Amino acid sequence: MDESSLRLDGNACAGLLREIFTEDVTAASAACASCGAVAQLGGQHLYGYPDGPGAVLRCSSCEGVLLVITSRARRYRLGTPGLAWIDLEATIDPQGR
Amino acid sequence: MAGTAVQRRLSWRLGEVVGLVEETPRVRTLVVTVPGWPGHRAGQHVDVRLTAEDGYQTQHSYSISSPPEDGQRVSLTVERLDDGEVSPYLVDEVRVGDRLELRGPIGGYFVWEAETTDPLQLVAGGSGVCPLMAMLRHRAAAPSRVPTRLLYSSRSLEDLIYRAELDGLAAADGGPEVTYTLTRERPPGWTGFARRIDRQMLAEAAWPPERRPLVFVCGPTSFVESAADHLVALGHEAARIKTERFGPTGG
Numbered sequence: 001m002d003e004s005s006l007r008l009d010g011n012a013c014a015g016l017l018r019e020i021f022t023e024d025v026t027a028a029s030a031a032c033a034s035c036g037a038v039a040q041l042g043g044q045h046l047y048g049y050p051d052g053p054g055a056v057l058r059c060s061s062c063e064g065v066l067l068v069i070t071s072r073a074r075r076y077r078l079g080t081p082g083l084a085w086i087d088l089e090a091t092i093d094p095q096g097r
Numbered sequence: 098m099a100g101t102a103v104q105r106r107l108s109w110r111l112g113e114v115v116g117l118v119e120e121t122p123r124v125r126t127l128v129v130t131v132p133g134w135p136g137h138r139a140g141q142h143v144d145v146r147l148t149a150e151d152g153y154q155t156q157h158s159y160s161i162s163s164p165p166e167d168g169q170r171v172s173l174t175v176e177r178l179d180d181g182e183v184s185p186y187l188v189d190e191v192r193v194g195d196r197l198e199l200r201g202p203i204g205g206y207f208v209w210e211a212e213t214t215d216p217l218q219l220v221a222g223g224s225g226v227c228p229l230m231a232m233l234r235h236r237a238a239a240p241s242r243v244p245t246r247l248l249y250s251s252r253s254l255e256d257l258i259y260r261a262e263l264d265g266l267a268a269a270d271g272g273p274e275v276t277y278t279l280t281r282e283r284p285p286g287w288t289g290f291a292r293r294i295d296r297q298m299l300a301e302a303a304w305p306p307e308r309r310p311l312v313f314v315c316g317p318t319s320f321v322e323s324a325a326d327h328l329v330a331l332g333h334e335a336a337r338i339k340t341e342r343f344g345p346t347g348g
Binding site (some may be wrong): 011014019021 | 203208336343345
């Protein structure tokens with residue numbers, strides 16, 4: 001079985017992402033640092049979850065690694081090797097106005 | 098602000114099974130009432146957690162098939178995967194009155210709101226129809242008359258989930274157009290599609306790209322990727338196609 005038949009969508013790890021970000025971020029846009037493609041996190045390619053030791057989100061355009069989440073001993077480690085940016089909704093006015 | 102703290106972390110809730118619907122020989126719907134359920138959007142899922150007597154825990158995600166309008170009654174439609182840890186229990190063992198631990202709703206990406214005015218195209222493979230059913234039920238309850246088509250691939254007529262309800266929705270005034278394709282077995286006299294979804298079928302049975310539909314595709318990973326590739330090749334914008342892959346075996 002090749003790896004592509006195991007992949008899911010970022011939306012499938014929405015619960016895990018919410019553990020870390022405390023808000024749903026699957027509808028948030030993110031840019032790939034490798035190819036520059038912008039897409040919602042929920043539509044990126046997900047590997048290794050839920051049956052692996054963590055989750056790897058790859059760019060749906062170029063398969064560059066955007067995000068890596070591992071968990072151990074009640075801690076999460078979030079790596080962002082190929083994430084240029086993520087666009088999040090503010091719940092307060094960031095400028096404090 | 099004191100007293101108005103928003104509970105942002107997802108917490109596990111204890112729901113009670115209040116109804117069971119045998120959908121097909123392999124698929125059952127569990128209707129669960131969840132006290133304090135915050136409400137959901139059509140297309141979202143929940144995590145269900147089972148705990149064995151020795152404390153071993155396992156969890157799995159299930160799409161919600163009921164519409165937001167059902168309030169605290171949440172329906173989960175589960176297909177039995179013979180090698181699964183959770184689904185054989187949910188399909189074969191759970192009885193009315195049992196309690197289930199779940200958390201949700203989860204996922205803000207694969208959702209459809211009835212306020213949307215773009216035509217809606219749904220493409221389902223097997224139990225991938227479950228979150229799409231939440232959208233169709235939401236559309237009917239809203240009510241919305243957005244032009245809607247469902248193309249639903251199933252192994253056989255008896256494996257079609259929600260068939261009677263889908264046929265009823267399709268027959269109603271302003272209802273969705275529903276097209277089935279049966280990939281493995283056909284009843285005598287079947288005149289509908291009888292093959293896996295391909296480009297030609299999508300060209301015939303789905304909205305053309307000129308209508309700029311919002312597209313939701315759900316099913317096993319290989320099904321979803323094949324359907325999405327064909328849709329892009331037909332001229333649909335990739336950004337308007339949302340996918341929910343169930344993995345190699347389905348949900």
